[in-house]
Amino acid sequence: MTKHEPAFSVAEYQRRLSLVRGRMEAEGLDILFVTNPSNMAWLTGYDGWSFYVHQGVIVLPDADPLWWGRYMDGFGAHRTVWMSNDRVLSYSDDYIQSDDRHPMQTLAAHLGDLGGAEARIGVEKENYYFTARAMEVLSAELPQAVFVDATNLCNWQRTVKSAEELVFMRKAGAISSKMIRGLMERVEVGLPKNELVADIYRDALMGVDGDWGDYPAIVPLLPSGSDAAAAHLTWDGRPFQKDEATFFEISGCYRRYHAPFCRTVFLGDPPREMRHAEAAVARGIEAGLKAATPGNRACDVAIALKSELERAGITKTGRVGYAVGLSYPPDWGEHTVSLRETDETLLRPGMTFHFMPALWMEDWGLELTETIVIGESGPAECLCDFPRALVAK
Amino acid sequence: MTKHEPAFSVAEYQRRLSLVRGRMEAEGLDILFVTNPSNMAWLTGYDGWSFYVHQGVIVLPDADPLWWGRYMDGFGAHRTVWMSNDRVLSYSDDYIQSDDRHPMQTLAAHLGDLGGAEARIGVEKENYYFTARAMEVLSAELPQAVFVDATNLCNWQRTVKSAEELVFMRKAGAISSKMIRGLMERVEVGLPKNELVADIYRDALMGVDGDWGDYPAIVPLLPSGSDAAAAHLTWDGRPFQKDEATFFEISGCYRRYHAPFCRTVFLGDPPREMRHAEAAVARGIEAGLKAATPGNRACDVAIALKSELERAGITKTGRVGYAVGLSYPPDWGEHTVSLRETDETLLRPGMTFHFMPALWMEDWGLELTETIVIGESGPAECLCDFPRALVAK
Numbered sequence: 001m002t003k004h005e006p007a008f009s010v011a012e013y014q015r016r017l018s019l020v021r022g023r024m025e026a027e028g029l030d031i032l033f034v035t036n037p038s039n040m041a042w043l044t045g046y047d048g049w050s051f052y053v054h055q056g057v058i059v060l061p062d063a064d065p066l067w068w069g070r071y072m073d074g075f076g077a078h079r080t081v082w083m084s085n086d087r088v089l090s091y092s093d094d095y096i097q098s099d100d101r102h103p104m105q106t107l108a109a110h111l112g113d114l115g116g117a118e119a120r121i122g123v124e125k126e127n128y129y130f131t132a133r134a135m136e137v138l139s140a141e142l143p144q145a146v147f148v149d150a151t152n153l154c155n156w157q158r159t160v161k162s163a164e165e166l167v168f169m170r171k172a173g174a175i176s177s178k179m180i181r182g183l184m185e186r187v188e189v190g191l192p193k194n195e196l197v198a199d200i201y202r203d204a205l206m207g208v209d210g211d212w213g214d215y216p217a218i219v220p221l222l223p224s225g226s227d228a229a230a231a232h233l234t235w236d237g238r239p240f241q242k243d244e245a246t247f248f249e250i251s252g253c254y255r256r257y258h259a260p261f262c263r264t265v266f267l268g269d270p271p272r273e274m275r276h277a278e279a280a281v282a283r284g285i286e287a288g289l290k291a292a293t294p295g296n297r298a299c300d301v302a303i304a305l306k307s308e309l310e311r312a313g314i315t316k317t318g319r320v321g322y323a324v325g326l327s328y329p330p331d332w333g334e335h336t337v338s339l340r341e342t343d344e345t346l347l348r349p350g351m352t353f354h355f356m357p358a359l360w361m362e363d364w365g366l367e368l369t370e371t372i373v374i375g376e377s378g379p380a381e382c383l384c385d386f387p388r389a390l391v392a393k
Numbered sequence: 394m395t396k397h398e399p400a401f402s403v404a405e406y407q408r409r410l411s412l413v414r415g416r417m418e419a420e421g422l423d424i425l426f427v428t429n430p431s432n433m434a435w436l437t438g439y440d441g442w443s444f445y446v447h448q449g450v451i452v453l454p455d456a457d458p459l460w461w462g463r464y465m466d467g468f469g470a471h472r473t474v475w476m477s478n479d480r481v482l483s484y485s486d487d488y489i490q491s492d493d494r495h496p497m498q499t500l501a502a503h504l505g506d507l508g509g510a511e512a513r514i515g516v517e518k519e520n521y522y523f524t525a526r527a528m529e530v531l532s533a534e535l536p537q538a539v540f541v542d543a544t545n546l547c548n549w550q551r552t553v554k555s556a557e558e559l560v561f562m563r564k565a566g567a568i569s570s571k572m573i574r575g576l577m578e579r580v581e582v583g584l585p586k587n588e589l590v591a592d593i594y595r596d597a598l599m600g601v602d603g604d605w606g607d608y609p610a611i612v613p614l615l616p617s618g619s620d621a622a623a624a625h626l627t628w629d630g631r632p633f634q635k636d637e638a639t640f641f642e643i644s645g646c647y648r649r650y651h652a653p654f655c656r657t658v659f660l661g662d663p664p665r666e667m668r669h670a671e672a673a674v675a676r677g678i679e680a681g682l683k684a685a686t687p688g689n690r691a692c693d694v695a696i697a698l699k700s701e702l703e704r705a706g707i708t709k710t711g712r713v714g715y716a717v718g719l720s721y722p723p724d725w726g727e728h729t730v731s732l733r734e735t736d737e738t739l740l741r742p743g744m745t746f747h748f749m750p751a752l753w754m755e756d757w758g759l760e761l762t763e764t765i766v767i768g769e770s771g772p773a774e775c776l777c778d779f780p781r782a783l784v785a786k
Contacts, residue, residue: 051723128522212629231469
């Protein structure tokens, strides 16, 4: 068995573990059990399409983490995690989709062996993949344990990216830029939408400069015309139409790290109000980038952007960005910091956001966005590169 | 707002609703709430990448279903569901990723309005997207209601595909076949694996004969050599090697319907034991197809296959197939019927399975599989088309 090339150094994984253990101690958790595949990967290096069965990582204050999951995926763990093989626990397929057994029974047994029978155990109660039934079984098997909701404990430790992580974010940004360049070249009236997506995916996975492309956590979203209001509907085979706007919400992905990047095309002459919005958004992004500096807060970025939009007579409601980094389907946001008026999180160097001042009107949507990294000082840096303008073709 | 072309006829959606209502009555459920996006789509036609926020469909015995989800996705519902717009309920973004609110509070209010305060309400407790926290909030808001685990109630009604559905399954099968043909043509020593996947995806989304390709619920899985044992690890940029086997586990997807299809390549002269296994698997599949006939049971297919393998001295443990149909990430199985000795489900015309007699040995994995449909009589029909043999290049 060959171990796969690790994504990060052992020192980096130890850095991450220290952060999480610090938070566990502060919150009085004896054990933390993470099911979010992003957190599993961030803590251990585990990377596999196995999050459709129960699995997780047990984090302890004073011993290496334990990977726990399905037997066959344990072989995947052997190949990808930084811990030694004796830190990989697994359960047999008898427990999968069975009426009288549940994998959480085996986890409960392990937690019991680790002294967890009466412990305070953090679990990610709001995480996808941690089902209501999983919680039921765990509680029934460990009735004296106290299960504390630690849904975003690990996510919050991920907000400041290390230098090693920023290398990956930049590679993702290069792939995102290539994807946008390619689609802008190819999009035209009459082209069936699925055919454009086929080439977007090809660009995504070919990667850039020898950096291979990984699968993005969300498929390309590219609604046209009035469908812009229903922005999560995926493509079909209908052709692009003349005099319609389409925005492209895509992300390159390098070893699970994302740099979402959106641009918009109008096939024809854009209506004046769209050009007006475009100019306001471009100014708003510049203002936001200046505000996205250490010592400021997340809300300051949102306020800077929205002030510019208001000056142009445009009222934007809702948040205008969110933290990004590594992720697995179904989402690429980190579920921590939002760029909105109510979020007073202090900005620190190394934080990365999808800065997304999207405007969705009745007949068109305009998405001109940037993935940004907070620098040591000064305005934030953009990780992707394509003119920040509406493309008219 | 233009309604998107519905996937199925209204009569088809009514057929499905009747099946589910029948089961609800048999199980004494007053209300059924489904969160599984596959079940949401199957019941209403809703199709969007929005399953990363809380959403679902409320099924009632005597009124049209209600779609419930995020405000912006309500616009997606307007465009895709067969029900009228007044059957679309939504909640504002204030409820998303908030510390003091949860979307399930709004659902609970709707269920209360529907007379559900003291009802028996079926919920999909083991579904990926129905989190532990969601259940907590629902229970707290409706303390007099009885929440019954109805995880696979709707899934089981999906097992027999209608004629309309089989049309989609066949289109998916055509796309799967094209994907395999393409990759077998392109795979060669020295080719970086991600580059092959880039073209697999392109083929998948281009579709076939004017039938546009949808995104598969699982990414292509294609482990090489001894990595066959860790079959859920995804690709990287390493090149294909001489004298190594790689199996390809892919699926075409047509409007969410899948026809998984696996083939294996050996770049060089395959070892004798692999050829021996290949022959045994091919015979086993023939035997399984004959056994896959109405009146037989799921276990009979498994037994027929395994008997052939045993005659060749090969012991295969675990299941050898599972029900497939429509699906969303992270899985394409329907979580109902398994082709294994312990599953006595009666086979009926229109049932569809991924018949998967995969063999994973120490240095190689062999996957030669078929997606099959049970006919009115006689052996099952294969929905994909590519020689059922190991490819040696």
